Structure formats: structure tokens, C-alpha cells
Amino acid sequence: MKMLIVGCGRVGSTLANLYDKSGHEVSVVDEDEGAAMRLEPEFRGSFFNGVGLDVRVLRDAGIEDTEVCLVATDGDNTNLVVAQIAREQFHIPCVVVRVFDPNRAKFFEARGLKVICPVALTADLMHQAVSDFRGEEDVE
Amino acid sequence: MNPFILVIGGGKVGANLSRELLANDFEVVVIEQSMRKYAALEKEFEHAAIMGDGTEVTVLEMAGIARADYVIAVTGDDEDNIVICQLATEKYEVKNIIARVNNPINQQTFDLLGVKPTVSSVRTILSMVEHRLPHQRLLSLLNFEEENIQVVECILSDDSVSVGKTLRDLPLPQGILLVLILREHESVIPNGDVELRPDDHLIIITDKGREDEVCDLIVRDREGEC
Numbered sequence: 001m002k003m004l005i006v007g008c009g010r011v012g013s014t015l016a017n018l019y020d021k022s023g024h025e026v027s028v029v030d031e032d033e034g035a036a037m038r039l040e041p042e043f044r045g046s047f048f049n050g051v052g053l054d055v056r057v058l059r060d061a062g063i064e065d066t067e068v069c070l071v072a073t074d075g076d077n078t079n080l081v082v083a084q085i086a087r088e089q090f091h092i093p094c095v096v097v098r099v100f101d102p103n104r105a106k107f108f109e110a111r112g113l114k115v116i117c118p119v120a121l122t123a124d125l126m127h128q129a130v131s132d133f134r135g136e137e138d139v140e
Numbered sequence: 141m142n143p144f145i146l147v148i149g150g151g152k153v154g155a156n157l158s159r160e161l162l163a164n165d166f167e168v169v170v171i172e173q174s175m176r177k178y179a180a181l182e183k184e185f186e187h188a189a190i191m192g193d194g195t196e197v198t199v200l201e202m203a204g205i206a207r208a209d210y211v212i213a214v215t216g217d218d219e220d221n222i223v224i225c226q227l228a229t230e231k232y233e234v235k236n237i238i239a240r241v242n243n244p245i246n247q248q249t250f251d252l253l254g255v256k257p258t259v260s261s262v263r264t265i266l267s268m269v270e271h272r273l274p275h276q277r278l279l280s281l282l283n284f285e286e287e288n289i290q291v292v293e294c295i296l297s298d299d300s301v302s303v304g305k306t307l308r309d310l311p312l313p314q315g316i317l318l319v320l321i322l323r324e325h326e327s328v329i330p331n332g333d334v335e336l337r338p339d340d341h342l343i344i345i346t347d348k349g350r351e352d353e354v355c356d357l358i359v360r361d362r363e364g365e366c
Contacts, residue, residue: 053219054245077195077219089252103197107231
């Protein structure tokens with residue numbers, strides 16, 4: 001499967017290494033050239049240095065025939081715009097985007113984006129851990 | 141009641157704009173993220189300046205976006221301006237927006253996502269320069285965003301492929317329409333017998349994105365590039 005990962009931080013590089021190992025064709029974009037350090041020495045995919053917002057960079061990285069686009073730069077708004085470009089302009093079948101701010105996450109999820117909100121997830125999981133500790137089904 | 145205008149981004153553009161709007165009796169709130177810039181704004185605009193991330197729903201709501209007559213996104217980051225305008229129009233149903241485009245290459249993304257109207261000082265200056273000092277032989281004169289068509293001007297050289305041909309012999313496909321020829325400060329209405337000459341300025345209406353085709357058929361040198 002062809003995959004494009006925008007943002008090569010902790011999340012992006014983890015996914016890139018993971019999918020590369022399992023035999024997928026991975027392209028990674030990051031505005032910081034040094035971010036390529038996070039890719040393992042045996043990584044066989046390609047790394048593109050550039051801003052994810054720049055459609056030319058996305059094209060160079062092969063967005064046109066990619067099946068999966070994962071967006072996880074450190075900027076919520078950059079992520080949201082890149083994800084919308086992937087969906088609206090290039091019609092990528094699977095676009096997943098990380099958004100920290102729960103409000104923006106909710107709003108763009110309602111507009112049809114597949115959004116992962118680490119803040120909401122962490123709160124949910126911590127809440128669940130407290131519930132487990134107290135031996136209750138649900139703490140309100 | 142005076143119309144209420146919410147300005148997001150308190151840099152040079154946002155601050156000068158807010159001052160002018162206030163002088164014209166609009167009600168204004170300006171949001172700025174950086175502490176340093178906010179301090180200066182607060183001194184001048186007092187309670188009309190708010191510090192915060194103008195792409196955060198809570199900040200926008202505190203600034204009163206729900207009752208804004210106009211939302212003007214003039215931050216230095218195009219992705220922020222896009223998201224602000226999407227929130228304004230779709231979440232808060234603000235009727236009027238203006239988005240600043242900082243980097244002209246992002247214009248297509250604003251268009252793609254329906255964020256309009258946009259203002260780009262770089263593009264404005266560039267088109268003025270190109271108009272005065274055409275170094276390219278194909279100039280964009282006018283864009284009809286909604287209709288997706290544009291008016292362009294082509295300047296023919298001695299070697300342009302179309303020079304010496306009559307319009308009857310010039311094969312223009314559908315969607316590329318020659319409407320006027322400017323020749324030595326006079327206008328020539330195109331018909332089949334008109335023969336094109338060097339230094340003719342051709343006014344052409346065409347679908348957007350077909351500049352290369354126009355170039356290839358009309359302006360390009362016989363041997364070489366556009």
C-alpha cells in the first residue's frame with residue numbers, strides 16, 4: 001500500500017517505521033530536515049523536506065497515487081488544512097489527522113474528517129483508569 | 141448599532157486596520173497571540189484588544205464572534221487564516237469574511253476550500269509590476285473566480301508561432317476565445333481575414349488553468365519556449 005505521512009515527529013516517525021517494516025511504500029514529509037533522524041537506518045521509504053501545506057511538496061511526495069494519508073505535524077491548523085487538501089483535492093480514500101484542540105477536532109470531525117484528538121483520548125483513558133481503581137462502571 | 145468587526149491577527153496589517161476601522165466608527169475587537177504585540181495593542185485599543193490564539197473556539201467566542209458582522213483573518217499564517225474563516229462561516233454563520241493570503245502558492249488552497257474573498261498584497265504588487273514591466277508574454281488581466289474563467293493578454297514577438305497567420309488559419313480550440321487585438325494603440329476586432337503581426341496584444345478569454353495551451357498555440361517562439 002502507498003502511504004504518505006506528513007510530519008515526522010514522534011507519531012509520524014513511529015508510523016513511518018512501522019509501515020515500512022511491514023512492507024508498505026512510505027513517503028514522509030517534514031519541514032525540518034533533521035526530523036529524518038527519527039527514521040530507522042533500515043527505513044527504505046523516502047523523506048521529503050518541505051512544508052506540508054505546499055501542494056508542490058505533497059505532489060513530489062507522491063500524494064496523487066497514495067491510498068493512505070496520515071497527518072501529524074505539531075500544528076493543528078496545518079494538519080487540518082493538509083488533511084482537507086488530501087481529501088478535497090486529491091481524493092485520498094483514507095485520511096487521518098491529529099488535532100490537539102478538542103473543539104477544533106469536534107468541528108472538523110462533524111465535517112467528515114477522520115480526526116484523532118490526543119487530548120480527548122488521554123482524558124478519557126485517565127477517567128477510565130480512575131473508574132477502574134474505584135471499581136465502578138462509570139464515574140460521573 | 142455600529143457594525144461589529146472582529147480582526148484576528150494584530151501585526152502590522154491587523155493593527156493598522158483596527159485603527160482605521162475604529163476611526164470610521166466601527167466596533168472592533170482585535171485578537172493577538174503574542175504577548176509583545178498584544179501589550180502594544182492593549183495600550184492603544186484598551187479593552188478592544190484580546191490576547192489569545194484566534195483559532196481557538198473559546199477565544200473567538202470570548203471576542204464575540206457569534207455577533208460579528210465581519211470576520212477578518214489577517215494573521216501571518218495561511219493555515220490559521222483558513223481555519224479561522226472556516227469556523228467563522230460554518231460554525232458561527234458569520235456572513236462576511238476576508239482572508240489574508242501570505243504566500244501566493246497557498247491561494248489555490250483557499251480557493252479549494254471555498255475561503256473567499258481573499259486579499260494578497262504580494263499578488264497585488266506582483267500583478268502591478270507585471271503589468272508595467274511585462275517580462276512574460278502572457279499576462280493575467282482579470283479573474284472570474286466563480287465562473288472559473290479569466291481574461292489574459294498575449295504579446296506577440298517577431299518569432300511567435302501565430303505571427304503571419306490569419307485568424308482563419310489559427311486553430312483555437314473551444315474555451316479559448318480571442319476577443320480583441322490591440323495594435324499600435326488601436327483596437328482591431330478579430331475576424332478570419334485579420335493577420336497577426338509582431339507586437340500585437342491579443343485579449344483572450346479562456347478557462348482557468350489553460351495558460352500553457354494558449355502560450356503554446358499563440359505566443360511561443362517558433363523554436364522554443366513561451
